[in-house]
Amino acid sequence: MTSDTLVSAAPGSSVPVQRRSALRSAAWAWLGLAPFVVYLFVFLALPTVLALGSGFFDSDGEFTFENVAALTDPVILRTFWNSTWLSALTAVLGAVIGALVCYAMLTLRDENPVRVTVDAASGVFAQFGGVMLAFMWIATLGLNGMVTLFLKDVLGIDIFAGGPWIYELPGLILPYVFFQIPLMVITFMPALAALRPQWAEANLVLGGTSTSFWLRVGFPVLAPAFFASLLLLFANAFSSYATAAALASQGSQIVPLQIRTALTSETVLGRENLAGALALGMIIVIAIVMSAYSFVQRRAARWQS
Structure with a gap:
């Protein structure tokens, strides 16, 4: 040395x-x-x-499993099921529509005005939630919203003939999809843009078509990134609170709203610590989803690197 x-x-x-x-x-x-x-x-x-x-203590500070055992209550299980199907549905819709938007922008250069506008809008709308998003939907599709009154007065279509669904669980689908699509664009576009032109050229040289390229190269290569983004969208919807709290002011159809009820209810006293048990259930679900996301993301990073 x-x-x-x-x-x-x-x-x-x-x-x-x-x-x-x-x-x-x-x-x-x-x-x-x-x-x-x-x-x-x-x-x-x-x-x-x-x-x-x-979640492991009662209102007197004594250790108990009563709150955790309440997770098996049919009402609580229905709440978790509502959160699960709502998150899964909006994640699938957001992932598919967002992937189609990414595909439409694939041939555009980074400095193209349309590409720049979509990228900027996606960054804004992916974080556009809570009271602002709820107000936007109420002003647009509420009982006296602009679109609602136009459909009713001009076209004779009453979208609330069956009841005020916008303030119930189905009314959360459109607002959730609204911020799921731009989040998908942000997370999936880098993977789609990383497809190498040499792969398409090799496919053409070997006599392949555009369909054969996507079926044999594009879709298999992008599948890990797509499912990783899908899991991320599911976790994003499952943990969302502010938009649902502003729209569905009555009832506790999903887990975040059930936690709010446990903390603020004036009719069910002494069950504030149930919120901790509900939070434990949410963390377990999110941990499983994010573990799957991490695994799939590692698979996707193999070819991206």
């Missing part, structure tokens, strides 16, 4: 100067990450632990 690679920092020390410098750089890097770690602990980890822990 030369003196350039191994230099004693002090008499009797054999630690390389370069290694000590690297250790100091790593220490400063971790110090820069400290604010983010503190933020995660205070606003994510600690509330999660407190919420889960509360």
Whole structure:
């Protein structure tokens, strides 16, 4: 070893100067990450632990499994089922429509005005939720919404003849799809854009067609990225609260609203800690979905790299 690679920092020390410098750089890097770690602990980890822990105690602070056992109640199971099918339906609709939007933009250059507009709109609408989104749908398709009155007064079509479905569970489908589609565009477009032109050229040289390329190359290669995005959309819908709370102000048809009821109900007292058990159920479902997402994403990254 030369003196350039191994230099004693002090008499009797054999630690390389370069290694000590690297250790100091790593220490400063971790110090820069400290604010983010503190933020995660205070606003994510600690509330999660407190919420889960509360599910194992009653209102008097005594340890109990009563709250967790309540997860098998038919009403709670129906609530989880409602959240599951709503999330699955909106995830599938958002994934399919979003993938078609990505395919339509595939031939456009990055600086194309249409491509730029769609990318910017997707970034905005993917985060457009809560009270703002609920108000938009009420003003558009509510009982006295603009589209509702137009259909009724001009075309004679009453979309609420069967009842005010927009304020019930089916009324959450369209608002959820509204922010699922742009989220799919954001997550799936990089995978679609990463398809190599050489693969299409090789397919043509070998006598293949556009159909054979997508069936034998495109779809198999994109399948992991598509299903990873689908799982992400499911988790996004399953954990959504604000839009449902603003639209469905009455009842607790999905798990987030059931948690709200457990915390704020004035008729069912002494069951506040049931919210912790419901949160535990939600975390288990999300953990399973995100574990599957991580696995599929690793498979998709093999060819993307």
